[in-house]
């Protein structure tokens with residue numbers, strides 16, 4: 001079973017996430033935050049987008065704008081996060097610690113950015129491991145879209161090792177987790193703005209200082 005029941009904060013749900021990640025390499029966790037906390041993040045993301053504070057995403061070492069992805073992003077600023085961002089990062093960090101305890105993943109930090117995909121934009125099939133770094137171990141995407149319908153499109157298509165795939169809709173409050181090195185995935189175009197927080201739990205990269 002990979003779609004978990006809404007969690008009654010705390011350790012039980014994290015335990016089930018850990019089991020699902022160990023067994024399947026991915027899972028969907030509803031209810032990481034309260035509805036009010038999720039709405040605060042959605043409102044902040046939308047306000048930043050409307051104020052044109054998100055920048056077109058870049059890919060790869062050259063960091064050139066690319067037709068591979070059509071989202072605009074803004075990293076959560078370390079040391080200067082809003083209350084809503086801090087509440088989210090605190091929960092994600094608690095999950096990181098739980099994963100370390102059970103799975104010995106050696107995850108040392110989380111990074112996160114807001115992303116907005118306008119109608120028609122997607123992200124072509126890819127792996128989250130960057131070519132020049134093995135630092136990203138667990139990918140996590142937290143969705144911010146109220147009343148999302150299947151007809152809105154915008155699924156995250158996760159390619160499974162058996163050759164099949166799963167489509168995950170970006171419903172507000174859902175957290176999708178998967179092992180970064182293992183699962184290719186793509187974002188299918190939507191008919192409305194699609195808001196999310198894309199995150200990675202990182203290990204100390206080979207060759208990195210410290």
Ligand SMILES: O=C(O)CCC(=O)C(=O)O
Nearest residue numbers: 123128141156187196198
């Ligand atoms: O928004 C999503 O569902 C996934 C985004 C993604 O794949 C990425 O930012 O690397």
Ligand SMILES: [Fe+2]
Nearest residue numbers: 126127128185
């Ligand atoms: Fe990705």
